Amino acid sequence: MARILVVEDEPSIQELISVTLTRTGHDPLRAPDAETALRLLQAELPDLVLLDWMLPGQSGIDLARRLRGDERTRGVPIIMLTARGDEQSKVTGLETGADDYVTKPFSPRELAARIKAVLRRQKPQATEDPVEIDGLRLDPATHRVTARGAAVVLGPTEFRLLHFFMTHAERVHSRAQLLDSVWGDHVFVEERTVDVHIRRLRGALEASGHDALIQTVRGSGYRLSCQKD
Amino acid sequence: MARILVVEDEPSIQELISVTLTRTGHDPLRAPDAETALRLLQAELPDLVLLDWMLPGQSGIDLARRLRGDERTRGVPIIMLTARGDEQSKVTGLETGADDYVTKPFSPRELAARIKAVLRRQKPQATEDPVEIDGLRLDPATHRVTARGAAVVLGPTEFRLLHFFMTHAERVHSRAQLLDSVWGDHVFVEERTVDVHIRRLRGALEASGHDALIQTVRGSGYRLSCQKD
DNA sequence: CAGTATGGTGACGGTTTAGTGACAGGGGAA
DNA sequence: TTCCCCTGTCACTAAACCGTCACCATACTG
Structure with a gap:
């Protein structure tokens, strides 16, 4: 637009x-x-x-x-x-x-x-560098996600969501911030929609052995963290 | 220079x-x-x-x-x-x-x-050398494609498309990028035309035993990959 | 402990996106 | 010229995805 x-x-x-x-x-x-x-x-x-x-x-x-x-x-x-x-x-x-x-x-x-x-x-395309955290690897160029070698299948939105989390790890993001950054600042969707996509993303990651990578911060939002607490 | x-x-x-x-x-x-x-x-x-x-x-x-x-x-x-x-x-x-x-x-x-x-x-394909991936061989010089010895018949556009994919394997290419690289910057065709040629290319490849070589990345484009996922 | 707020979860329709077959036009070959 | 191959586009189908809701579970409050 x-x-x-x-x-x-x-x-x-x-x-x-x-x-x-x-x-x-x-x-x-x-x-x-x-x-x-x-x-x-x-x-x-x-x-x-x-x-x-x-x-x-x-x-x-x-x-x-x-x-x-x-x-x-x-x-x-x-x-x-x-x-x-x-x-x-x-x-x-x-x-x-x-x-x-x-x-x-x-x-x-x-x-x-x-x-x-x-x-x-x-418009030069966004950062194309692969990101890797805790054995989880995301490569924008090939559009692939692998968890210790095993492929993780994600939909487009989950992919963008994970990409954002991995490039902004350890930090808490409110639902509003996530909507801005991942969906785009002009779209109007319910904040709860974020929850659903978080769930889908978690599901895909757990199937590949990555539990608790994405943590809920009650009252604030979500965070990607490799430190277990 | x-x-x-x-x-x-x-x-x-x-x-x-x-x-x-x-x-x-x-x-x-x-x-x-x-x-x-x-x-x-x-x-x-x-x-x-x-x-x-x-x-x-x-x-x-x-x-x-x-x-x-x-x-x-x-x-x-x-x-x-x-x-x-x-x-x-x-x-x-x-x-x-x-x-x-x-x-x-x-x-x-x-x-x-x-x-x-x-x-x-x-530049990236400065070499006119033959390319071979996963038993599929494409020779720009002779303009021939073979799959484990068996000839694969392709139209001109499918040939260029496959050549581009093979010289840029694993990477996801949007329809727009493919139009630029395979058709040329100044050609005006619908983006969906890419889909049709992808289909024709897939058809020819499957007839030669190469299934799923060209993968769809929903929302982004297509990719040639020998890794099955 | 009950009451309330917040997040988790499964399911469902609508929408978007890709796959597919058909077709008309153009160009080159015979 | 006619024939055949290739091409781009369209209409239709199939499938994936998305946003939303209702309901459940859990955490916080007093």
Whole structure:
């Protein structure tokens, strides 16, 4: 769910893009001109900018330059929209610092693919290093968990949960913190749901000989600990 | 520091490219025609070829074919330079074995980015050596796959897919990563298409006695693994 | 000791994700 | 040209997973 600033003066195209973005799970911010765009850029700091190259008044290239000149907005990737065959724009655009371009007319699918590609390129994946505690080993790269050699099968959520515990061991985490870190800060689920997943995780670990790895701290939350108490 | 053969007859463009390459830390070899190119290819075995599609005399596509036909040069990646909007060339070029294309006119930045991308993609599998895992053998040179001696017949896409899996075994790859690595960055296909090709690949492998070689990691992607779990 | 709050647990529907068969279009070969 | 292979997409099916609840067990309180 990325917030994407759409700088486009033609209302119908603006609408088309915004609908496409919403449908692909993004959050469009609309700007019909450079001024609005600049304001929204400062206020919202979007994750990506879709920039029409031909804007009334200040042109897209100027906007791109100012965007790249500002410390705060420098890192925001730009995808520019150009008319078909306007190769010159393409060149200057990429030189100004656009990350990709889409030529009009474009298909919603292409647009979505470009956005996805740019966002993916932008975000280096999380820590990929294997973690090992007390004979229990979790490897994000292979997505495998083993307990003293024996495979442990986990669902996606249990996997993330265990990963979080192993990278933050010995520390007590409230249900709210776990929801934030493992589920994501925007989802709304009951806190008790954590209990259920803890149970599932414990079940899988006990089947592999790891008892009491995850401890309950009554009134506070849960903790992963190798010290038995 | 990669050695890059630039096959381009127009001196000014040749110059532009060479300068760009030098500035981005590469080592350009210049060839104004196909003959020189072939000679340099044999003598220097560069890490990458930048190939103008429109050459005097022998055309770029012929050169690409000969390059792919020769044992020694088969593994060298090709980026082709095409005129704007020449969609047909793009398609035939990619099918002949080009790894990417850049349309003229291009920006130095774009060129550098493409080169980096291709080299990065190339690096882990720089070897065109045969790969063998768990009795399954894939030979890029002969384009053949055998399972304990018995031939396995695969379509082109399944072959590349399997090759990628075998050179990146045990690791989980998302559908997006597979599309990038096997299909190419600039191709727009549905992510579910990966599923279908996985299925076709599995079908071919199972017919040869290799069950469960390619595993599904729910929510994440696929993995080739010889460890059964 | 009863009363209350907190966590454990099993089960259940709905939703999401992957598997699968079919199909139309395109390209190359004959 | 026709034929055949390959490809990407779709619709449908199958399965895994998730969140929630109800109920039980345990711990704390006075």
